[in-house]
Amino acid sequence: MRNALSGSLVFVLSALMSAPGWASDRNVGEEMRGGNGTVVFVAHDYGFRGPDQIPAGLTTVRIANEGQDLHHIQFLKLLQGKSAAEFRAAIAADSSRLPNWVEYAGGPNANLPGSRASATMNLTEGDYVMMCWIPDKNGVPHVALGMQKALFVRGGKPNKVSQPKPSLVVKQIDYQFALSQRVQPGLQTIEVQNHGTQPHELVVVKLSPGATVKDAIASFEPGASGPPKGQLVNGITGIERGRRIYFTGEFEPGSYGLICFVPDAVSGRPHFLHGMTAEFTVE
């Protein structure tokens, strides 16, 4: 299984390297220039505390989880002049999918109670909603329990940019992850690039001994019996195609999985059901 998987990762990686599609590298670099700052948001059950307005540009977002439940921040840029109130109404009507007038803008993912995590990404000017799409034990996404907050991203004063220096790049396509190299133990800064056609996220799961990433996903399903076969540890929330984002995570030796839970644009089913998972070992 692992051999077959790493074989396919190598294939995908070489296909990506030779593909002319990622010509937007320069544009993404351009997009990274601008303001730089760190913003902290506190997540609780079920809401966020933090600033209502932040400057635009390269931003490090830290989440401090003071709740009892797992949380993340998914930034969504509102398009077509839509408001946070309209987003709230859309979610109240159907929390299984996002309206088509939002853009996935990333954020830190899978933050355990008591933990702190961060993600660094470019936030362009506009009106945003930040929300948590992780389901509770009954399968109800936290956003439907009120875990959403309006955020205005406005001009601001451009500062010095300190672009993270990644030790590893993970490329996303529809529907796979490709790692540029082995993950070394210790604190790693990982750059995630979306080369697909749809938004994708990346959730890191530390697998229980002997468990596969599929075992872990099955054990997380609402109503699953038995203990979870892995622990979600970090990652990034959904980003649009052509975008990049960075996060920092601690990797101790062991087996890990990567999962994308974003619902498919066509089937509506989560991307992991389309095969968007990966496994790797840290030695």
Ligand SMILES: [Cu+2]
């Ligand atoms: Cu995906």
